[in-house]
Amino acid sequence: MSKSSIFAIVAFSFMSFFLYQGLYNDPKKVESPLIGKEFPKFKLNDLFLNTSHDNDSFQDRRTIINVWASWCLECEREHSHLIALSNNKNFDLVGINYKDNADDAKGWLNMRGNPYRIIIADFSGDLSLDLGVYGVPETYIIDENQVILYKHIGPINNKIIQQEMMPLLGMNE
Amino acid sequence: MIIEIGYIGYFLLLLGLMNCMLLLTPKFVSGLNVSSNILLSASKLHFPILLISFICLIVTFVGEDYSLDYVAKNSNSNLPLIYKISAAWAGHEGSMLLWCVVSSFWMFLASIFSEDLHKSLRINFLATMGILNLGFLLFVVATSNPFDRTMTVPIDGSDLNPLLQDFGLIVHPPMLYMGYVGLSVVFSFAIACCFESDFKKEWAQWIRPWILASWSFLTLGIALGSWWAYYELGWGGWWFWDPVENASFMPWLMSTALLHSVIATGEKGMFKSWTILLSIFTFSLSLLGTFLVRSGILISVHSFASDPTRGIFILLMLLALIGGGLIIYSMNSKKFVDDNEVTLFSKEGFFLLNNILLVTATFTILLGTMYPLFLDVLGLEKISVGVPYYNAVFIPLMIPLMLLVGYIPILLARSSKNSQVIQLVVILILSIILSLTFSVSSILFFIGIFSATWIIVNILYDVFFSLDNKIKLKNRTGMYFAHFGLAIFILGASISENNKIEKELVLNVGESKKIGLFEYKLEKLSELKSVNYDAIIASVLVSKDNQFITEINPEKRLYHSSESPMTEAGIHGRIDRDLYVSLGNMIDDNKWSLRIYDKPFIRFIWIGTIFMIIGSIFSIRFKKKLS
Amino acid sequence: MKKIFIVVAFLFSSNSFSADIDKQYKSLIEELRCMVCQNQNLSESEAPLAVDMKQKIKEMLESGKNEEEIKTFLSERYSSYILYEPPVNNQNIILWFGPLVFIVILSYFLFRRYIR
Numbered sequence: 001m002s003k004s005s006i007f008a009i010v011a012f013s014f015m016s017f018f019l020y021q022g023l024y025n026d027p028k029k030v031e032s033p034l035i036g037k038e039f040p041k042f043k044l045n046d047l048f049l050n051t052s053h054d055n056d057s058f059q060d061r062r063t064i065i066n067v068w069a070s071w072c073l074e075c076e077r078e079h080s081h082l083i084a085l086s087n088n089k090n091f092d093l094v095g096i097n098y099k100d101n102a103d104d105a106k107g108w109l110n111m112r113g114n115p116y117r118i119i120i121a122d123f124s125g126d127l128s129l130d131l132g133v134y135g136v137p138e139t140y141i142i143d144e145n146q147v148i149l150y151k152h153i154g155p156i157n158n159k160i161i162q163q164e165m166m167p168l169l170g171m172n173e
Numbered sequence: 174m175i176i177e178i179g180y181i182g183y184f185l186l187l188l189g190l191m192n193c194m195l196l197l198t199p200k201f202v203s204g205l206n207v208s209s210n211i212l213l214s215a216s217k218l219h220f221p222i223l224l225i226s227f228i229c230l231i232v233t234f235v236g237e238d239y240s241l242d243y244v245a246k247n248s249n250s251n252l253p254l255i256y257k258i259s260a261a262w263a264g265h266e267g268s269m270l271l272w273c274v275v276s277s278f279w280m281f282l283a284s285i286f287s288e289d290l291h292k293s294l295r296i297n298f299l300a301t302m303g304i305l306n307l308g309f310l311l312f313v314v315a316t317s318n319p320f321d322r323t324m325t326v327p328i329d330g331s332d333l334n335p336l337l338q339d340f341g342l343i344v345h346p347p348m349l350y351m352g353y354v355g356l357s358v359v360f361s362f363a364i365a366c367c368f369e370s371d372f373k374k375e376w377a378q379w380i381r382p383w384i385l386a387s388w389s390f391l392t393l394g395i396a397l398g399s400w401w402a403y404y405e406l407g408w409g410g411w412w413f414w415d416p417v418e419n420a421s422f423m424p425w426l427m428s429t430a431l432l433h434s435v436i437a438t439g440e441k442g443m444f445k446s447w448t449i450l451l452s453i454f455t456f457s458l459s460l461l462g463t464f465l466v467r468s469g470i471l472i473s474v475h476s477f478a479s480d481p482t483r484g485i486f487i488l489l490m491l492l493a494l495i496g497g498g499l500i501i502y503s504m505n506s507k508k509f510v511d512d513n514e515v516t517l518f519s520k521e522g523f524f525l526l527n528n529i530l531l532v533t534a535t536f537t538i539l540l541g542t543m544y545p546l547f548l549d550v551l552g553l554e555k556i557s558v559g560v561p562y563y564n565a566v567f568i569p570l571m572i573p574l575m576l577l578v579g580y581i582p583i584l585l586a587r588s589s590k591n592s593q594v595i596q597l598v599v600i601l602i603l604s605i606i607l608s609l610t611f612s613v614s615s616i617l618f619f620i621g622i623f624s625a626t627w628i629i630v631n632i633l634y635d636v637f638f639s640l641d642n643k644i645k646l647k648n649r650t651g652m653y654f655a656h657f658g659l660a661i662f663i664l665g666a667s668i669s670e671n672n673k674i675e676k677e678l679v680l681n682v683g684e685s686k687k688i689g690l691f692e693y694k695l696e697k698l699s700e701l702k703s704v705n706y707d708a709i710i711a712s713v714l715v716s717k718d719n720q721f722i723t724e725i726n727p728e729k730r731l732y733h734s735s736e737s738p739m740t741e742a743g744i745h746g747r748i749d750r751d752l753y754v755s756l757g758n759m760i761d762d763n764k765w766s767l768r769i770y771d772k773p774f775i776r777f778i779w780i781g782t783i784f785m786i787i788g789s790i791f792s793i794r795f796k797k798k799l800s
Numbered sequence: 801m802k803k804i805f806i807v808v809a810f811l812f813s814s815n816s817f818s819a820d821i822d823k824q825y826k827s828l829i830e831e832l833r834c835m836v837c838q839n840q841n842l843s844e845s846e847a848p849l850a851v852d853m854k855q856k857i858k859e860m861l862e863s864g865k866n867e868e869e870i871k872t873f874l875s876e877r878y879s880s881y882i883l884y885e886p887p888v889n890n891q892n893i894i895l896w897f898g899p900l901v902f903i904v905i906l907s908y909f910l911f912r913r914y915i916r
Binding site for chain 1: 469470472484485488492495496500503543547549554
């Protein structure tokens with residue numbers, strides 16, 4: 001067999017390996033470039049109260065930040081998990097209300113329960129744009145210094161909470 | 174009765190499998206001599222078996238047999254009859270069965286027309302086709318059976334995707350498959366040649382019409398797809414470098430290279446091993462394309478619903494066929510000794526350059542399409558590769574190719590060096606002058622126009638000065654038409670891109686606005702309730718200098734089976750300009766947003782491809798008399 | 801008289817100013833990917849996220865940002881995935897220079913084999 005044939009077969013094997021691996025990848029999953037960066041600067045009102053929030057509103061400890069909206073169907077699916085998480089006092093749980101209407105959002109929470117310590121009203125979507133939000137619901141974890149450690153797109157479930165989130169929240173069971 | 178048809182269809186698939194295995198038995202069990210008749214008969218029998226099976230599938234659609242999962246997912250009782258029939262190839266399972274039918278058809282033709290081929294070559298040729306047909310049919314039966322039953326029979330089907338309820342669906346896939354699968358004939362022939370002691374140039378002459386026929390179908394299929402996207406998708410675009418489009422374009426580029434190199438192999442016995450290798454790679458790209466489209470590995474507007482199991486099966490087939498093909502080639506290529514040597518400044522030398530450029534272009538598109546996947550598998554940052562990349566790498570490769578295409582008649586001119594130089598200079602000047610009449614505003618646009626005029630003027634010059642030489646004209650007719658078609662295509666692409674006007678505007682009923690040379694007036698809005706959709710139809714009156722030109726009717730349709738509305742563009746098309754209107758959003762009862770596209774000479778794009786196909790048909794018909 | 805001239809000049813310039821912005825806007829929305837679609841650019845997409853992004857791009861252009869700055873802004877937040885023109889960096893070097901390398905190698909082998 002000639003050199004070029006060997007080269008062709010080797011190149012071809014490489015291709016096949018990549019194609020095989022590719023079958024089990026999700027082509028739509030995009031990693032956030034903000035992992036390892038600080039949470040963006042913002043100043044927005046609270047959803048319920050007349051106060052305003054900025055980066056000092058975080059509590060210098062591990063925090064889950066959940067982006068949600070009353071019009072978002074998938075947010076329903078994860079809500080019970082968030083309620084459960086809100087009972088764990090080892091970390092903070094903050095909500096960002098995305099491109100919503102204040103009355104709709106408040107009504108939605110009143111019906112289902114409010115798991116968040118505070119809720120940042122991002123009606124214009126500017127903060128979410130700075131976070132690179134594109135698939136609501138989205139869940140972030142930041143550390144004591146507001147560095148983003150983790151981002152999940154889509155509703156969370158038990159598997160994701162136990163395997164991916166808990167270790168980052170300092171809870172290794 | 175209908176239920177039984179589904180069972181008959183499935184039974185025929187199994188029969189087909191047995192037929193293929195029967196076909197291969199003489200080859201692998203008892204050797205060459207005995208029972209080659211079995212092989213020949215089976216190779217012809219496969220087509221009627223699969224055709225009847227496919228007809229059964231169509232009958233289950235027309236007969237509304239929703240106990241079949243595939244029918245339930247792609248049809249509906251309100252679906253117009255013509256779409257009930259074409260829905261048979263709208264989804265993965267049915268279209269894969271269509272692929273098998275087309276494959277059996279090509280094998281049937283190959284069997285009939287190969288009677289005067291050298292015997293051992295013919296047997297290996299048909300046996301290889303038998304293996305391919307077996308593989309495809311196995312894929313259908315094992316992973317993509319259109320005759321699978323549902324768990325519970327629904328009252329009605331989920332309806333055919335509205336985008337597919339269109340003439341485009343009826344013709345685009347069948348033509349494309351004729352092209353893809355035709356290349357499997359070329360592949361099989363190349364493999365069979367590897368088992369002979371030498372590659373006779375007569376065999377290259379034999380396979381050439383098959384290459385041209387496959388190429389014609391592929392060209393037609395791609396052109397139809399592009400045309401369909403243009404009028405169906407609503408943004409006036411005709412090529413998006415979408416992965417699935419690329420999957421069809423790569424075999425097209427390679428088979429274009431192949432149809433040129435095989436001329437040299439057939440006429441002068443040159444490029445023997447390269448032509449064989451090219452034949453293997455061209456079909457491999459067809460298969461790779463099938464894999465990319467049906468495995469879910471890439472994101473595309475075009476993707477079928479994905480399933481890793483199917484992906485693995487096709488991947489294994491890819492490995493077996495391409496790997497096997499390459500191994501067979503590498504073990505045998507040494508014996509292909511060319512009859513003649515090649516000089517660069519000759520017809521054959523130009524073919525080599527043509528091949529280098531086209532194969533590089535193919536590699537580039539493959540690279541762009543696969544690169545995000547590579548990075549993803551390696552765990553690196555995910556990127557997107559889109560229009561800006563492809564334009565940046567593809568166009569620079571095509572420019573030298575266009576210059577070569579134009580130069581061909583001068584190259585072929587059997588006149589003295591001096592008259593060739595004069596010819597060159599005259600045509601060059603003529604082309605530049607003509608190009609400048611187009612009021613070119615950018616260098617790229619000028620290059621596009623110049624390439625086209627350069628090609629056309631060269632052809633016209635050659636024809637004009639050869640009117641007395643009927644034989645020469647006849648031999649070159651195919652080339653003239655095909656290259657002329659290429660030039661028309663370039664004109665269409667360049668002018669429509671450079672001089673297009675795209676505007677989004679909001680109009681009240683009764684209001685009109687001027688865009689470009691024309692005034693557009695939203696005259697009225699009306700409603701229509703059709704069998705399986707409701708529509709709002711806008712009546713847009715177009716006039717120029719207060720002279721009424723035409724009425725354009727864009728629609729917004731809501732199909733009963735779908736949640737999101739679909740937009741049907743209204744197009745007023747003439748050879749020199751398309752006026753394209755698309756409905757945007759309703760602002761209120763009498764106010765809509767509209768998108769208006771003014772596209773000069775865009776029809777040249779598809780007219781060009783028609784000329785290319787005509788050229789190919791002439792080349793098949795007017796075979797050159799060789800000594 | 802001078803005042804009228806200044807006003808007219810301003811009107812004239814802001815017309816060509818917004819025509820220029822229009823051109824930049826069209827070019828940008830064709831180069832940026834819709835994050836929630838199956839391979840469409842922002843121009844082709846009516847998805848809410850795409851509509852919002854287009855609005856943001858318009859605002860940024862009107863506030864004086866140029867195309868590069870806007871692309872950088874968006875790719876910092878959404879990763880290079882949002883750019884249809886892949887950046888020229890170490891990771892993508894094969895993508896951008898591969899074709900050149902390929903044509904050189906292919907030409908070399910074919911010429912060596914076939915050209916006298």
